[in-house]
Amino acid sequence: MKNRLYFNNLDNLENIKEELFNSIKEEKKYIGYYNLPKQDISSILEYADSFDRKIKNIVVFGIGGSSLGAKAIYSFLKPIKDMKRRLLFFESTDPLNISELIKEIDMDKTHFIVISKSGRTVETISVFKYIYAKNQKSDSYTIITDKGSNLDRFAKSIGSKLFYIPSTVGGRFSVLSAVGLVPLALCGIDIKALLKGAKKIKKSFFEDGEIKSILLNKAIFYAKNHEQYSINTLFAYSEGLKYFTEWYVQLWGESLGKIQKNSILNIGLTPIGLIGSKDQHSFLQLIMEGKRDKSVTFIKIKEHKPTLKIPDITLPHLEALDILNGIEFGDLINMQCDSIIEALLNEKEIPTDEVIIPRVDEKSIGELIYYYELLTSLVGHLLNIDTYNQNGVEAGKIILKEKLAKLKR
Amino acid sequence: MKNRLYFNNLDNLENIKEELFNSIKEEKKYIGYYNLPKQDISSILEYADSFDRKIKNIVVFGIGGSSLGAKAIYSFLKPIKDMKRRLLFFESTDPLNISELIKEIDMDKTHFIVISKSGRTVETISVFKYIYAKNQKSDSYTIITDKGSNLDRFAKSIGSKLFYIPSTVGGRFSVLSAVGLVPLALCGIDIKALLKGAKKIKKSFFEDGEIKSILLNKAIFYAKNHEQYSINTLFAYSEGLKYFTEWYVQLWGESLGKIQKNSILNIGLTPIGLIGSKDQHSFLQLIMEGKRDKSVTFIKIKEHKPTLKIPDITLPHLEALDILNGIEFGDLINMQCDSIIEALLNEKEIPTDEVIIPRVDEKSIGELIYYYELLTSLVGHLLNIDTYNQNGVEAGKIILKEKLAKLKR
Numbered sequence: 001m002k003n004r005l006y007f008n009n010l011d012n013l014e015n016i017k018e019e020l021f022n023s024i025k026e027e028k029k030y031i032g033y034y035n036l037p038k039q040d041i042s043s044i045l046e047y048a049d050s051f052d053r054k055i056k057n058i059v060v061f062g063i064g065g066s067s068l069g070a071k072a073i074y075s076f077l078k079p080i081k082d083m084k085r086r087l088l089f090f091e092s093t094d095p096l097n098i099s100e101l102i103k104e105i106d107m108d109k110t111h112f113i114v115i116s117k118s119g120r121t122v123e124t125i126s127v128f129k130y131i132y133a134k135n136q137k138s139d140s141y142t143i144i145t146d147k148g149s150n151l152d153r154f155a156k157s158i159g160s161k162l163f164y165i166p167s168t169v170g171g172r173f174s175v176l177s178a179v180g181l182v183p184l185a186l187c188g189i190d191i192k193a194l195l196k197g198a199k200k201i202k203k204s205f206f207e208d209g210e211i212k213s214i215l216l217n218k219a220i221f222y223a224k225n226h227e228q229y230s231i232n233t234l235f236a237y238s239e240g241l242k243y244f245t246e247w248y249v250q251l252w253g254e255s256l257g258k259i260q261k262n263s264i265l266n267i268g269l270t271p272i273g274l275i276g277s278k279d280q281h282s283f284l285q286l287i288m289e290g291k292r293d294k295s296v297t298f299i300k301i302k303e304h305k306p307t308l309k310i311p312d313i314t315l316p317h318l319e320a321l322d323i324l325n326g327i328e329f330g331d332l333i334n335m336q337c338d339s340i341i342e343a344l345l346n347e348k349e350i351p352t353d354e355v356i357i358p359r360v361d362e363k364s365i366g367e368l369i370y371y372y373e374l375l376t377s378l379v380g381h382l383l384n385i386d387t388y389n390q391n392g393v394e395a396g397k398i399i400l401k402e403k404l405a406k407l408k409r
Numbered sequence: 410m411k412n413r414l415y416f417n418n419l420d421n422l423e424n425i426k427e428e429l430f431n432s433i434k435e436e437k438k439y440i441g442y443y444n445l446p447k448q449d450i451s452s453i454l455e456y457a458d459s460f461d462r463k464i465k466n467i468v469v470f471g472i473g474g475s476s477l478g479a480k481a482i483y484s485f486l487k488p489i490k491d492m493k494r495r496l497l498f499f500e501s502t503d504p505l506n507i508s509e510l511i512k513e514i515d516m517d518k519t520h521f522i523v524i525s526k527s528g529r530t531v532e533t534i535s536v537f538k539y540i541y542a543k544n545q546k547s548d549s550y551t552i553i554t555d556k557g558s559n560l561d562r563f564a565k566s567i568g569s570k571l572f573y574i575p576s577t578v579g580g581r582f583s584v585l586s587a588v589g590l591v592p593l594a595l596c597g598i599d600i601k602a603l604l605k606g607a608k609k610i611k612k613s614f615f616e617d618g619e620i621k622s623i624l625l626n627k628a629i630f631y632a633k634n635h636e637q638y639s640i641n642t643l644f645a646y647s648e649g650l651k652y653f654t655e656w657y658v659q660l661w662g663e664s665l666g667k668i669q670k671n672s673i674l675n676i677g678l679t680p681i682g683l684i685g686s687k688d689q690h691s692f693l694q695l696i697m698e699g700k701r702d703k704s705v706t707f708i709k710i711k712e713h714k715p716t717l718k719i720p721d722i723t724l725p726h727l728e729a730l731d732i733l734n735g736i737e738f739g740d741l742i743n744m745q746c747d748s749i750i751e752a753l754l755n756e757k758e759i760p761t762d763e764v765i766i767p768r769v770d771e772k773s774i775g776e777l778i779y780y781y782e783l784l785t786s787l788v789g790h791l792l793n794i795d796t797y798n799q800n801g802v803e804a805g806k807i808i809l810k811e812k813l814a815k816l817k818r
Contacts, residue, residue, distance in 0.1 A: 064690025079505045091687050093745065095717040095738040096488045096769065097648035123686060125730045126719045126741065133720035153726035230700055231640070231679060239506035250691035257695025268699025270640060272681065277532060278500050280802060281473025282659035286666025288801030290677020291639055308504040310535045311542035317562035321534045323813045329504040332535065336502065339809040346804065360505065392697030393689060395755065400748040404732045 001201070001358070001367040003214050006341075007295075007351040009221050017216045023381050024374075025206070031388065032168030033373055036176040037199035041191060044178065047161070048185035055111045056085055058186050059101075061128045062115035062179075063091045064250060066144075069175025070183045072247040073365050076240040077189060080305070080360050084188035090127045098127060107135060113183055115144045117171050119151030122400070144178050170388045172251050173373055176366075190362045197366025205374055215371070219378030221351065222269065222295065226383065229295045229351060232269055233287065236299040237276035237337040240360060245273025248372055255376045257392070258385035267383055277336040284340065288347065295351040296344060299368070300337050303359045304330025410610070410767075410776040412623050415750075416704075416760040418630050426625045432790050433783075434615070440797065441577030442782055445585040446608035450600060453587065456570070457594035464520045465494055467595050468510075470537045471524035471588075472500045473659060475553075478584025479592045481656040482774055485649040486598055489714070489769050493597035499536045507536060516544060522592055524553045526580050528560025531809070553587050579797045581660050582782055585775075599771045606775025614783055624780070628787030630760065631678065631704065635792065638704045638760060641678055642696065645708040646685035646746040649769060654682025657781055664785045666801070667794035676792055686745040693749065697756065704760040705753060708777070709746050712768045713739025 028034040060067055067089045074087045090101060112131060116124045132141075136158075143155035144163045155162045163178035174180070176198055181191045204211040222232065234248050249271045257268035274283050276298075287294055310332070312325045324332070344350045355371075357364040380387030437443040469476055476498045483496045499510060521540060525533045541550075545567075552564035553572045564571045572587035583589070585607055590600045613620040631641065641661065643654050658680045666677035683692050685707075696703055719741070721734045733741070753759045764780075766773040789796030 063687060068691070079509050092648050092684075093686055093738050093742040094646075094648045095713050095715055095742075098717055098738060099715055100488050119727070120730065121690075122730070122733065122741075122745075123690075125727060126733050126736075126738070129720055129722060129724070129730075129733070130717065132724070133722055150726040150729070154724055157725045230702060237503075239501050239503045246691070253692050253695035253699075257697075257699025259698050266699055266701055268695050270679075270681075270695060270699070270702070272679075275501075277502055278472060280805065281530075281532075282477070282655070283662050284805065285799045285801040286662035286677050286679060288666075288804065289668050289675055290662075290666025290679070291675055293639060293679070304504050306504055306508055308507055308539065311538055313538060313542055315538070315541070315563055316566045317559040318528070318534060320559070321529065321531070321538075323810065323817065324531065324535050324538070327535075327813070327816070329502050329507060329535070332531075333502040333504075335812050336531075336805075336809055339812060340805045342808050343804040390694045392694040395697065395752040396689065396693065396745075396749045399751050400745055401732065403744050403748060404736070407736070408732065 001364065001371065002356045003211065003353060003371070005214060005218060005353040006345055007221055007353070009217055009224070013220055016220060017213075020216060020219070020378060020381060021212070024377060027377065027381070030168060031377070032166045033170070033173035033176070034202070036169065037195045037202050037370070039177075041181060041195070044163070044181050044185050044191065047182070051186055052111070055109055057088060057105050057110040058085050058113060058183050059088045059090065059105060059110055060113045060115060060183055061090050061124045062113070063121060063123045065171025065174050066115035066117070066121070066124065066179055067091050068243070068247040068250050069180040069369070072244040073175070073180065073184055073189065073194065074187060075243045076360065076365050077362065079240060081188065085186055087183055087187050091123065093123050093126060098130070110140075111142065111186070112140055113142045113144060114151065115179055116151055117146050117149070117165050117174070119145050119149035119154075142182065144182060172254055173388075175247070175369060193362035194366040197363035198370035200363070201367050201370040201374065211371070215374055215378060218353065219375055219382060222379050223382035225351070226267065226269055229293060230268070230270060231272060231294040233272045233274060233294050233296045234299065235274045235276055235279065235296055235340075237333055238299065238301050238360070239275060241299060242275055244365065244368065245275065249273050251372060251376055254390050255380055255387045256383065256385070258383075261384050261386065267385060269379065276340070277333060280336065280340060287350065288343065292349045297353050297355060298337055298341055299355045299357065300334055301360060302356050304328070304333065305360070410773065410780065411765045412620065412762060412780070414623060414627060414762045415754055416630055416762070418626055418633070422629055425629060426622075429625060429628070429787060429790060430621070433786060436786065436790070439577060440786070441575045442579070442582035442585070443611070445578065446604045446611050446779070448586070448604075450590060450604070453572070453590050453594050453600065456591070460595055461520070464518055466497060466514050466519040467494050467522060467592050468497045468499065468514060468519055469522045469524060469592055470499050470533045471522070472530060472532045474580025474583050475524035475526070475530070475533065475588055476500050477652070477656040477659050478589045478778070481653040482584070482589065482593055482598065482603065483596060484652045485769065485774050486771065488649060490597065494595055496592055496596050500532065502532050502535060507539070519549070520551065520595070521549055522551045522553060523560065524588055525560055526555050526558070526574050526583070528554050528558035528563075551591065553591060581663055584656070584778060602771035603775040606772035607779035609772070610776050610779040610783065620780070624783055624787060627762065628784055628791060631788050632791035634760070635676065635678055638702060639677070639679055640681060640703040642681045642683060642703050642705045643708065644683045644685055644688070644705055644749075646742055647708065647710050647769070648684060650708060651684055653774065653777065654684065658682050660781060660785055663799050664789055664796045665792065665794070667792075670793050670795065676794060678788065685749070686742060689745065689749060696759065697752065701758045706762050706764060707746055707750055708764045708766065709743055710769060711765050713737070713742065714769070
């Protein structure tokens with residue numbers, strides 16, 4: 001992975017950078033996600049290797065941090081891999097959506113994974129109950145939760161397979177824990193290579209590699225300019241990264257939208273995910289001419305596959321577009337990306353950078369994930385917020401509980 | 410459709426409202442989308458009625474305004490309707506995506522619709538060429554374009570079926586023209602009911618109905634507060650509205666991100682689409698505690714179908730969640746929505762409103778579409794911008810053309 005910044009921090013920032021780097025090194029001791037690349041995955045690999053070959057669908061009951069990561073990786077790799085099993089997600093309480101999903105699966109060939117860190121997630125448990133009422137065979141279920149949660153106790157009481165989420169790993173930072181690795185391994189995704197990608201970025205950052213100064217510079221620029229550039233757009237030129245941008249939106253928004261420490265001030269950076277070239281026809285106008293409140297990060301895939309060429313044919317009256325003839329779609333999409341980068345740089349007031357991953361594979365998306373997790377931690381530290389909590393979502397949960405309790409009376 | 414605003418314009422605004430209303434009445438004479446609800450659709454209905462019954466896939470080559478609208482309506486209605494045909498979209502130059510889509514379709518049972526207002530869209534024409542090189546039967550294609558475009562001439566030269574987009578209807582406002590109606594009618598969607606929904610909002614707005622003062626109030630509030638509340642979030646509590654939010658993002662962003670008239674000032678309102686309850690676990694934290702730069706509009710469906718109940722079973726150690734037992738998912742999702750609205754209103758600084766549509770059907774989404782088109786026009790007028798152009802996307806197109814030309818030398 002390469003990352004090129006087209007903006008500069010003009011001040012001498014060596015002191016800030018050193019302080020920031022040391023803080024993150026300190027954080028690494030008690031925030032669990034940093035060390036996931038070196039975890040022991042042998043029990044997950046064993047489970048996947050010996051898994052019932054009749055099972056053709058893996059269905060996850062999970063939402064937010066319990067679904068977005070695995071979904072991002074699975075949908076990125078799906079077009080290039082012959083998956084062992086299909087991966088599906090129940091993430092909604094919408095009855096139309098639930099009944100549509102149920103129609104799609106053959107229960108006899110399906111294994112269910114219940115993922116909830118707290119074990120109390122309303123969406124997850126309500127849909128799980130709906131299915132469990134129809135099928136109470138304990139070997140139809142794998143449960144992934146925190147050690148000691150009520151869901152942990154439930155899993156033990158029915159004797160289903162159980163994996164733990166390390167207690168120091170937060171939901172939205174948990175994709176490289178059992179939360180993501182178990183469903184992905186069951187589909188045949190190479191989770192070793194995934195972690196290898198993450199490890200590469202980890203090493204480059206913590207051991208003075210190329211990515212260290214880039215990430216520090218980028219984080220400082222985003223934090224220093226958070227008032228003006230309050231929206232951080234991720235523009236990925238690959239249809240397969242659609243759900244990766246959704247994962248990014250949760251990671252960034254839920255981590256960086258906070259009340260500041262020892263303060264009453266609301267602060268936040270707003271994430272937006274876009275897909276190129278499609279969203280050139282949707283969102284680009286706003287970036288180019290609208291309020292100067294957005295930074296833009298482009299993601300490009302260096303080596304596109306398969307090789308598909310625009311045929312060398314001339315159509316009557318459409319000769320002007322013969323300029324496209326003989327060009328590979330993979331080159332076209334990258335030229336489209338380069339053209340938009342150039343157009344943005346000409347505008348001068350839009351902070352732009354470019355991430356290039358070599359190809360569609362496990363290692364590349366592992367790199368992207370760890371890169372964004374690090375960037376989030378760095379910016380959160382500079383904004384003087386608690387990157388890892390989400391107190392703002394509690395109020396709505398309490399109100400819902402009151403409404404439900406009233407119904408029962 | 411009901412719309413309830415939880416914010417107030419405190420000033421006396423009768424004069425502004427009257428001026429605004431009169432300007433829109435004036436605009437209605439030359440901006441074409443306003444009058445699409447009363448268009449003659451007999452030729453489209455006839456075409457759909459007599460269409461080859463062997464055809465099972467309708468594939469649209471189109472992007473942005475040529476795809477997002479039909480996609481929004483089709484995916485909203487798909488779970489409740491027995492569609493006559495499947496609707497698919499080629500919207501990308503990503504070779505992996507193109508080859509995946511091709512694998513999914515049986516060419517002999519597929520009809521292709523090429524949609525481009527200008528007839529010059531790079532993505533649309535390049536993928537069309539790719540397919541056309543393999544299949545040159547003119548009756549495999551329907552073309553929808555502006556009268557007099559090169560694509561119009563091409564269609565005539567090969568003798569394929571042709572529909573026009575009225576020249577006064579812009580791409581992102583074109584869903585209720587042939588652009589949306591032809592593919593939707595071929596899938597068996599009731600386009601009469603769709604237009605009926607739009608007509609209802611049109612009448613209510615232009616003939617002093619309930620929606621008139623609500624829309625004027627909302628538009629004035631958004632425009633007056635565009636500096637502080639520069640992000641307008643649409644939070645739809647229905648999985649089926651996922652692509653509707655994408656349609657909204659294009660409509661809002663591309664219309665309202667502009668350089669002001671007779672000025673050099675960049676101005677813009679940023680749209681964000683969210684789906685509930687899912688995104689309570691992703692974006693809600695940022696809305697609740699982050700920077701106070703967001704308004705939120707909730708969309709709720711009054712009558713959910715099918716009836717699915719959370720079973721009345723108690724699971725060991727999960728007794729705390731028995732509070733959900735016996736509740737319909739349709740009631741749960743609406744209670745979740747109400748709980749978040751209440752939580753936001755307690756925060757006081759987050760402008761919130763609520764749109765309720767009666768059910769999942771053609772009429773409801775027709776209402777939503779026309780409501781958002783009107784709101785966009787109203788806000789655009791107040792921001793003193795040209796709502797209907799998109800000059801900002803030209804620079805990138807010119808650079809791409811130069812890059813392509815260089816390759817050919």
